[in-house]
Amino acid sequence: MSANSNIATAPDVTVLPRVALEDMQLDIDPKSYQALYNKTPFGFTHNLHRLDIFQFDSISELLDRYTGASNDYYVAGSAATAGSAFFEAPHIKLTPKEAIHQLNERSTRILLKRLENHDDRFRRLLDLIIQQIRSIPGGLGDQPILRIQSSLFITSAASTTPLHFDPEVGFFTQIEGDKTYHVYSPDDVREEDLEDFYVRGKVSIGQLDLGERDPGKEQVYNLRAGDGFHQPQNAPHWVETCGSRSISYSCVFETKADRALGRTRAFNYYERKLGMRPTPPGQNSQLDNVKAEAIIPDRLARKVVNRIRHT
Ligand SMILES: [Fe+2]
Known part of the structure; x- marks a missing residue:
């Protein structure tokens, strides 16, 4: 296991000046990007937590737009442990707008999917992120993207998302609160496990056994607002929140080559x-x-x- 040490400490977000959407920035080290893109996780910093769209009032308005869009959200309780089966966590039958009020009373994980379909500003943010990533030499370059999606994770303190992998390349950013992210290199997954997953031809999560992971391939990111990291396709990960509410944003995509x-x-x-x-x-x-x-x-x-x- 290696603890990440190159993540800058974010100051108190409440006193930070806001940033215009067009001035959003991912501060990615070009050398790390060139060497590690879609192979090994690496950290970066960003200013997304200073955008208007990520202030809590704005997020609260966004939640209204999800009422009635049950295919685009998922509300669940904490998993019992990091090694629990992914969909065994208790499902919570509330809309995101209802669930947000119980974050302090009951361990709750709210996932809002496809933000770009609910607010055009999130579509613009996705475009800007991809523009910035494409502008760094190597990595994604001008490869065609077949599927792209952004998500927001609003989570109670001390909640666990169990181990799994996702069939897509990700850029994950912490917006509010602290989150500890445990991620392994994708080469820690056996080919047989990947074959079993991809033969189903579905966009879903891949279930893995925590006991089979190689601790030498684990990285731990202690994320605070303003921190982010790159998650390669098929990289196993599990996540825990710390002492307060956490808000995170992710952009994931699948290129023609990935598919x-x-x-x-x-x-x-x-x-x-x-x-x-x-x-x-x-x-x-x-x-x-x-x-x-x-x-x-x-x-x-x-x-x-x-x-x-x-x-
Ligand atoms: Fe995931």
């Missing part, structure tokens, strides 16, 4: 089921591409597997 990698792994699932030992993605890009294209539809994939087997 193709998922299809390659889905193909490898079938190879493994047939008793073969699939070449892990990344070793032979031509083969990866053939597999990525062959997986649709499943019946075709089975035929291709059989053909490979008999040549």
Whole structure:
């Protein structure tokens, strides 16, 4: 386990001057970005907590827009432990607007999804974030993005989100309060686990066993307002809030290449089921591409597997 030490300490946000949306800034070290993008988590600082849209009054108005949009929010209690099954945490049948009032009384995790569909200012923020990320040499560059989404996490003190991974690249920012984020490199996940996940072809969370994680691949980020970090696709993570309410914002996306990698792994699932030992993605890009294209539809994939087997 390595504790992150390069995160600047954020001063008291209540005395900080506001920043215009167009002046939002992610302060990402270009060298870290170039070397670690979508491979290893790394920290950065930002000024998003100083934007009007992240002040509590503004967030409270945003909550009104989610009433009736139940596909776009998730309200749950704390997980019992970091190793609990993800969806075993108690579901709370309240709207975000109702749940916000019980943050101090009952451990509550509110997730608002697709902010950009509920307020145009969040769509603009997403555009600005991607512009800044693309302007740093290396990494994302001009790769086409197929899916992008922003989310807001409003969480009671002392609440736990259990271990899982997400099938997308993320930039996570702390807006208010403290949060301890435990994240592992994506290469800590076994290929078999990734294949089992990607063969389902669904955008969801990937469930993993905490006991199987390598402590040497864990990074711990003690996030305060103004801190952020980059989370590679498939990086296992679990999260705990500290002594007060926490608000975090994340931008996640999936490029054409990220999605193709998922299809390659889905193909490898079938190879493994047939008793073969699939070449892990990344070793032979031509083969990866053939597999990525062959997986649709499943019946075709089975035929291709059989053909490979008999040549
Ligand atoms: Fe996650």
